[in-house]
Amino acid sequence: MTEREDLIEAVTRRVLAVLAGDAEGECSDCHGSCASHCADKVRAMVDEGASRISYNGRGGEIPADLARYIDHTLLAPNTTPSSIDRLCEEALEYGFAAVCVNPVWVRRAVQKLRGSKVKVASVVGFPLGANATETKVMEARRALREGAREIDMVINIGLLKERQYDQVRRDIARVVDACREVGAVCKVIIEAALLTDEEKVIACRLAQEAKADFVKTSTGFGPGGATVYDVALMRETVGPEMGVKASGGIHTTEEAKEMIAAGATRIGASAGISIVGGGGADG
């Protein structure tokens, strides 16, 4: 069995576990060990293209600490100073892991959150990733100097597609190194919706080689957001130690729980309040 087939097998098991709402790989159709028809079904869907996998998730209990998974996020270009203040107040009230804001708002968010457990995350090379490495490093250092303790950086997608892996890895590593200097966390956004499965796996490995803390699915500005399939694929690729952040299009408790079941350890969302409040599709 090739490495690719091994990976598909593992991702299939993980997706099936999410389908079944448990960690045993039971199928929601047959509620049994489903090495047979269900695995084949998912594998066929994988072969046809990951984005076409759909499923009915079935959640268990809401994790008591669901709020601690959430980066409360506001990255729209028309974000005002007062909406940043509100974001921070909400993060304090609900106990989210972090707020995630554009660079120009870091100082303000840090002031609002001083003395709390809520961290400030900022974005770098966002959302296109097509900035010079030097600019990404400078932008990261600036945010860290102002008090950000998490940096979500976007890879150079075009260089990945042209298989310039050394350059992609170096671009990531330079930002990771800037984070390391102050003990901050670095998350690497691969913008999965623009990548083939092979490219997703390679991007995750490059992030891991560059010693990043997290891989992250999406910017929220690309053609698609987080999928259970991509989260499972990323988790299988990076193993159990590294963080996986699912972001983009996550609006409900149910969706957040599915992402966590698939392997996410952090959820990026502007709908954090709906998610922890148990809001449904309208939340």
Place this chain on the structure above:
Amino acid sequence: MTEREDLIEAVTRRVLAVLAGDAEGECSDCHGSCASHCADKVRAMVDEGASRISYNGRGGEIPADLARYIDHTLLAPNTTPSSIDRLCEEALEYGFAAVCVNPVWVRRAVQKLRGSKVKVASVVGFPLGANATETKVMEARRALREGAREIDMVINIGLLKERQYDQVRRDIARVVDACREVGAVCKVIIEAALLTDEEKVIACRLAQEAKADFVKTSTGFGPGGATVYDVALMRETVGPEMGVKASGGIHTTEEAKEMIAAGATRIGASAGISIVGGGGADG
């Protein structure tokens, strides 16, 4: 008559001129002096909201130098080095004003275009504009050092909406100053689709006060692109001397000619070849 009414009157005349396909303000319905019903019609549309104005443009001849209006643009995050090469080759072949590329591709484009009249434009704080001024200046300087001769920068939209005009002007002026040092052109992207008419006018005035060379309608990543109405409004606001760049969603010769009739002196488009080739809606 208030200043706002004066402006609406002037924009109305300009939009009517575009509607009529000439510079005399004739209406395409009555083909006469239309201070009456047509002006009222357009004014009513303006009052209801600029984006709802629709019209049937009627072009005359294609300007012989239409190619010289066009910034041949490729800003997608999955742009590869080889597609940058192709962009440059096309710009040389058709004689476009410039190529417009993300910062990481400036050096490559400059090398490809060396010795030609085609300039390299790069983007700064793109496409969200919510970067620190310091980062925008550094990113501009870097692109200029590598040979870019035009910089398209995005304003801080949130600060504009919160009426922090001094900060918005200073953010622009710092980038303009960096361009001036090397005799480069600075275009200021206001992302009109996110602004009210009042905010569009203020943004244009701030760009003018900061001594920018152009105002530009859109990033192409926002909720809408260039409209004839916005171009007319921007031209009326900045007067005859400053450049106006229409960008976002311009695909055909007809659309480009309407933008020029409304006051644009530059067109940003990925469809430049269709535009100069006279391609229609499918071009």
